[in-house]
Each structure stands twice: as C-alpha cells, then as structure tokens.
Amino acid sequence: MINKQLNVIVRFELKEEELETLVSQIRDFFEKEVSRFPGFISAKIHQNQERTVLINYATWDSSESFQKFVMELASVSPIAKKIQAFNPKQDMVFEILL
Template sequence: MHSPLYVIVRFELKNGEIDQLIWLIRNFFREEVSQFPGFISAKLHRNSEGTILINYATWESAEHFQKFIAFARDSERSKQIQAYKPSQDRVFEISL
C-alpha cells in the first residue's frame, strides 16, 4: 500500500500578482489536474498581505505525482504558473 503524497508549493509574490496567479492555478486544477489519475484534492492559502500563496495538494502516491509532473511539463498553463518561480516540498504521511 502506498502512502499519500502531500505536495506543498509556495509562491513569494510582488504586490498585485496574487489574483492572476490564483486564477491561473484554479483553472489549471479545474481543467487539467483534477482529471489526472491519482489526484485527490488541493487547497490554496494566502497571507493577508497578498504576497504569499501556498498550494497544498494531495496525491494517491508519489508515482501518480511523478506521472503528472511529466505531463505538466508540456502544459501551457503550467508554464505560466512556473513563471512565478514556486518552491516545492513533498511530504509523506507517517502512520502512527
């Protein structure tokens, strides 16, 4: 059995960039990511100043996420999001 994979993507933004990035990410998840096998869910979090945006996504496994990454390299919307220079962490659940 695979452990779920939690992917945390952080964007440090300039004033005025957050609304456009949220729009890009929402459409990307709605139209492309949500259809991909192994995707479970995603949430967006922003700070009150509008300079930090965090995308928290859950995948069935690291393998599913890796297949998605290969697919996303060719996605125009993914390239637009990558222009905001996100940092990324992958976190695995630990069973108690």
Template sequence: MPTSTIAAGTTVTTLINHFTVAPERQAELVALLEEATEEVIRHVPGFVSANLHASLDGTHVVNYAQWESQEALEGMWADPAAREHMAAATAIATAEPRMYRVASVHHV
C-alpha cells in the same frame, strides 16, 4: 468525491508548493492555479485534492495538494498539459515545490 484529509500513517503523498509573487499579481496566480487544477490536474490519475492558500500580505500563494502516491504526483509533473500550466505559473511567480508525508497531526 475524495476530500483533503490530513492523517499520519497513510500512503498519500502531499505536495506543498510555495509560490512567491508580487502582491499585484497574487489574484492572477490564484486564478491561474484554479484553472489549471479544474481543467487538467484534477483529471490526472491519482489526484486526491488541492487547496490554495493566499497570504494576507499578497506576496505568497501555497498549494497544498494530495496525491495517492509519489508515483502519481510524478505522473502529473510528466503530463504535458500540466507542465504547460505550471510554466504559466512560474512565469509570474517563483515556485518551491516539495513532497511530504504527514508525520504528525494534533487536534484540540
């Protein structure tokens, strides 16, 4: 099974979707995104991985997701079932999705 690998020079497209949410709804948002990923998004062709990060202050959730290509990611956005789940997420949080390529990686 593919895993998240952060490496420069690959064809992987990264989606970083930053959600701003009320602290009392952060857990609800994380659960909703987990459900969407398990039930729909991970089954869309070209999906590689998704990682959810919840801020310690409760006001943000970041989804770091990898796709085989920009076209695969755009295919997910066009999928009606995925759009339904994302509409539920944006009903309780503000989303700021952006596509990225890994420009540089550094390790100890």
C-alpha cells in the same frame, strides 16, 4: 510496498498585484487538467494577510502518481508554464502517515 498518500507544498513569493492572476491560473490548471489526472485527490490554496505569499497544497494518492503527473502533464501544459513564470518553490513533499 504500500502506496502512501503524498502532500506536495508549493510556495510562491509575489507582489501583491500578482496574487489574483496567479490564483486564477492555478484554479484553471486544477479545474481543467489536474483534477482529471489519475491519482490526484485534492488541492488548497492559501495566502498570507499581506497577499505576498501563496501556498498551493495538493494531495496525491502516491508518489508514483505525482511523478507521472510531473512528467506527463505539468512539464507540457501551457497553463503550468504560465504558473512556472511566478518562480514557484517546491518546498516539501510529504507522505501522509496519519
């Protein structure tokens, strides 16, 4: 079986004053921990104009790498626990076809 890249899209619904704190925590998490994890490719953060919705878009080399990340890092990281306090919704996980 060929591993296909995976995009993970996580959505946060926020109060405007929460945005900067969350962005800082996500950047910290990706720079200090996620970027070093095997299989991670890239990440982007998007916000709406009202600053009440933040979308975190991450690309992984495979579903297996992402699942390993969830079990070994995301479930134990103190930074990830702070991010979880913002009640993220993992809207979608997609394999990249093109």
